[in-house]
Amino acid sequence: MDINNHQQTETNHESAEKAVRVTGVRKNFFLVSDGQTESLTTASGKLYRQADENGLFPATGDWVRLTDGRITSVLPRKNALSRGASGRQGKKESTPVRTQIIAANLDWVFIVCGLDRDFNLRRIERYLTLVYNCGCTPVVILSKADLHESPEPFVQEVEEISFGVPVLPISSVREDGIAALAPYLGPDQTVALLGSSGAGKSTLVNCLVGKAVQATREVSSHVGKGVHTTTTRDLIRLPTGGALIDNPGIREIAFWDVDDGTDSAFPEIEAWAEECRFSDCTHTEEPGCRVKEACRTGELEEGRLESYLKQKRELGYLADRQTKSADRIEKERWQWVAQEMKQMKKRG
Ligand SMILES: Nc1nc2c(ncn2[C@@H]2O[C@H](COP(=O)(O)OP(=O)(O)OP(=O)(O)O)[C@@H](O)[C@H]2O)c(=O)[nH]1
Ligand SMILES: [Mg+2]
Ligand SMILES: [Zn+2]
Structure with a gap:
């Protein structure tokens, strides 16, 4: 993304606004770059308060809005x-x-x-x-x-x-x-x-x-x-x-986001699972389990199946726990994006 495409300056108000990219996050300040120079800045109190609610706090790689030199909002993320x-x-x-x-x-x-x-x-x-x-x-x-x-x-x-x-x-x-x-x-x-x-x-x-x-x-x-x-x-x-x-080295890989089934790290297991006798087969001891069969025939390695089942258990647990709040967050985010678009249009 070209930083210049993101540059939004406002001249009709006294406050100067522009979009910059976060290049580093420290305890009490942020490093941001406008494509030319890197500088230190802080976030507005309002942003901190909002972040407590919507979890949208500036991270490295984020595009953020600077108002009078301070971060006042995080622009919608492509992914995170x-x-x-x-x-x-x-x-x-x-x-x-x-x-x-x-x-x-x-x-x-x-x-x-x-x-x-x-x-x-x-x-x-x-x-x-x-x-x-x-x-x-x-x-x-x-x-x-x-x-x-x-x-x-x-x-x-x-x-x-x-x-x-x-x-x-x-x-x-x-x-x-x-x-x-x-x-x-x-x-x-x-x-x-x-x-x-x-x-x-x-x-x-x-x-x-x-x-x-x-x-x-x-x-x-x-x-x-x-x-x-x-x-x-x-x-x-x-x-x-x-x-x-x-980034710092990862100590343990804990899952958070709920799998939406778009891409999977285990496509072959998921393909076999379609052929299991029971549609809710857990691939552990059910009869007619095509996945277990693949283990017996050597098409699938036992260790890989264990890895798959372990991830499933973790993700299933997290899904139950998170659905509600995730929905709420998503709703709020879209409201915010809509608002954001309106504002940008206004500015031309
Ligand atoms: N032989 C060899 N050693 C390497 C290579 N790349 C990195 N190392 C060595 O691996 C060690 C760790 O490298 P780092 O780059 O500090 O590892 P890191 O992933 O940044 O680690 P953290 O910052 O702790 O997460 C150093 O001693 C490097 O010299 C390589 O291509 N070949
Ligand atoms: Mg390192
Ligand atoms: Zn099965």
């Missing part, structure tokens, strides 16, 4: 990558109850997975579901390909579970496979990086920018896990004109 907030309610409950926006207005989400101890098909499945549920488009990036003679076997394994999603092996340290990322990084494209700590997200950012703009740190050698080096979500401009949003 979100996850259940890991904040606990009370002591014992760790169920996510509030969405936490990772990044907004994305053309692609790079699921970054290292070809070291980070490599895990079940985790990639969970990331794919998360990305689909948020209405975003995934690309799987297998980083640290230089650790192997050939990354090809890994690519094949991931392709078998990702159904048409591009799977690209890269090495940021050797700059191998980087050219294949170009189609996703053109001007006006925004990509968010998602993955566990230590997967190599920030190293990839630095490689694409051509200098060390993000801090990186070695993975702990005894547990093989990252040390949570990146702590903020920042939008970084690339020389190609594209934008990359680097």
